[in-house]
Amino acid sequence: MGRRPLPAPGLAALLLGVLAGAAQADPCADLPPASVTLERLEVPASSHHRHGLEALQKLGAQASRPGHLVLGLTRGQAVVSYEVKLPRLLDASGRWECASPQLTLRYGYRPITIYVAREFPPGSCAHKEILAHEQRHVEAYQAHARRIEAEIRATLQSRFAGQGPWRGPAHQIPEQLRQELEQRWVPYVKLMLDQVEPIQRAIDTPEEYTRVAASCDGEIARALGKRQR
Incomplete structure (x- = not known):
């Protein structure tokens, strides 16, 4: 009976490496890749005409320029919301887990409301002119x-989809993720949305106030004159 040849040393080392790699395979690799879905909220603006000039002065007191009457006003409410799906795997000891966040974040301005003074x-020509100005704020x-x-x-x-699975003590990852979203990322997106304010103020220049007030062959000026009597 002939003797079976022994595997070459290099081949034996390769086989051992493959077996060790299989034994140490990361079960967390079976989780789906982390993902981020961003949804921008786009809703049509609604128009309201129930407020008179006096009420609009109060509504727009912070946004209006001193010495100018508020004929119309546009308000957009910055909103941020999120939804998380969190596939998780628990290790055999029950003490550790890994998870892969699937984040959907929605942001935008909702509602966007246009007010035109009921006067x-x-x-009317005045209404059309004021509404056209307010539409610039909507845009x-x-x-x-x-x-x-x-x-x-x-x-x-970069934060959620650019890394591997989250790992930590069992049953703690969901709360850690919620806190991070609420304390860091929701405020971050709201801050980004609030950066629209200087853009809005730049629309309401003194020249634009004067142009709108003088439009419609004096219709607006006459209405303002009646108010001041």
């Missing part, structure tokens, strides 16, 4: 939300 009823909200989308997406993907 300028729908269908500024929408354009800003689009402008910051790429930066928000890149930042969140």
Whole structure:
């Protein structure tokens, strides 16, 4: 009976390496890759005409320029919300786990509300002129939300989708993730949304106030004169 040849030393080392790698395979690798989905909220603006000039002065007191009456006003509410799916694996001891966040974050301005003083009823030239001005504010909200989308997406993907699974003591990852989102990322996105305010103020220049007030062959000026009597 012939003797079976022994494997070459190099081949034996390779086989041992493969077996050791299989035994040490990371079960967390079976989790789906972490992901970030960003959804920009886009809703049509709604118009309201129930407030008179006096009420609009109070509503727009912080945004208006001194010495100018508020004929119309646009308000956008910055909102941020999120939804998380969190596939997890628990180790055999029950003490440790790994997880892969699947984050969906929604952001934008909702609602966006346009107010036009009731002294300028729908269908009038004054109403059309004031509404056209306020529509510029609506477009500024929408354009800003689009402008910051790429930066928000890149930042969140770097944090959540650019790394491997989260690992830690069992049953603690969901709360850690919630706290991080609430304390860091929701305020971050809201801060980005609030950067629209200087853009909005730049629309309401003294020249624009004067132009709108002088439009419609004095219709607006006459209504303001009646108010001041």
